[in-house]
Structures are given as C-alpha cells and as structure tokens.
Amino acid sequence: MKNKSSMELTSESEKYIKAQQRVTEIKQFYKHLVLYILVNLFFIGRRIYKDIKYGDSFVEAFFDMDNYHFFFWWGIGLLIHAFNVFGKENLFSKNWEERKVKEYMDKN
Numbered sequence: 129m130k131n132k133s134s135m136e137l138t139s140e141s142e143k144y145i146k147a148q149q150r151v152t153e154i155k156q157f158y159k160h161l162v163l164y165i166l167v168n169l170f171f172i173g174r175r176i177y178k179d180i181k182y183g184d185s186f187v188e189a190f191f192d193m194d195n196y197h198f199f200f201w202w203g204i205g206l207l208i209h210a211f212n213v214f215g216k217e218n219l220f221s222k223n224w225e226e227r228k229v230k231e232y233m234d235k236n
Contacts, residue, residue, distance in 0.1 A: 157213045164206050168199045 172195055179189035189195070 153213050157209055160206060160209055164202055168202065171198055172196065 175192075175195040176186070176189040179192060179195070180186060184192070
C-alpha cells in the first residue's frame with residue numbers, strides 16, 4: 129500500500145506534467161499567431177505593392193479582397209487552433225470565473 133506522502137507526490141508530479149503540457153500548447157498557439165501575422169503582413173504588403181505598381185491607387189489595392197484570401201483561410205485555421213487550445217477551459221463558465229478570481233487573489 130502506498131503511503132500518503134507517496135500518493136501526494138505522484139499527484140503533484142502528475143499536476144506538474146499536465147501544467148507543463150498546457151503551457152506548451154499555449155506557447156505553440158502564440159508562435160502560430162506570430163507566424164500568421166508576420167507572413168500575412170509580408171504577403172499582403174507584397175500584393176498591395178504589386179497592385180500599385182500595375183496602376184491601382186493605394187486605396188484600390190488596399191481594399192482589393194483578392195489580396196486577403198490567404199489571410200482569411202489561414203485565419204480560420206488559426207481560430208480552430210485557438211479553440212482547441214483555449215476552448216478546453218470552457219471560457220466564461222462558473223468554474224472559469226472561480227479560477228480567475230483565485231488567480232488574481234493569489235497575485236495580490
């Protein structure tokens with residue numbers, strides 16, 4: 129039979145592993161978000177520049193929806209990724225509110 133100390137240690141190490149996995153998931157999402165922003169700014173900027181070079185005004189090039197297709201479709205993938213990472217917490221549920229209150233109380 130395991131003693132109480134051994135069970136607590138196992139429980140604490142399991143909590144640590146789960147917390148570490150959660151942090152890794154969040155970190156991967158933020159890396160995905162940064163990559164999304166940088167790559168899309170580059171490609172959208174390049175497309176706008178090309179449109180201007182071929183005779184469109186800046187306003188016409190900026191509001192040309194063809195320049196944003198890649199941005200839109202990858203954005204849907206990013207939203208799905210965000211839901212997979214943050215949707216697990218059942219945002220705005222009573223449990224979430226209690227955790228956030230406790231988190232802010234612990235900080236102060």
